[in-house]
Amino acid sequence: MPRTQLIEHKLIDGAACVAANLNNIGPGLGVIGATKNYTNFTWYTKVLFIWLMMLGRLELFVILVLFVPGFWRTQ
Helix, strand or coil: CCCCCCCCCCHHHHHHHHHHHHCCCCCCCHHHCCCCCCCCCCHHHHHHHHHHHHHHHHCHHHHHHHCCHHHHCCC
16 A cells, blocks of 8 residues: 655644634635545544544534533433
8 A cells, every 4th residue: 555645734724724624614715625635634633534524514512411411311
């Protein structure tokens, strides 16, 4: 398996990626522009982006309810 080339990312690139994934808008700024993709990120960064996309899609309160034990107890 070929090694991916690691690129040093700027703060604006990271913030734009987080905003693009959390809001499910797709393209961002810098290395995630309209004609680029997420191939230059490491696998654990991509897992973080997947989590952010789920968090943005399901809304914050639904995700929080999943981790509250009192919600799952029967009355």
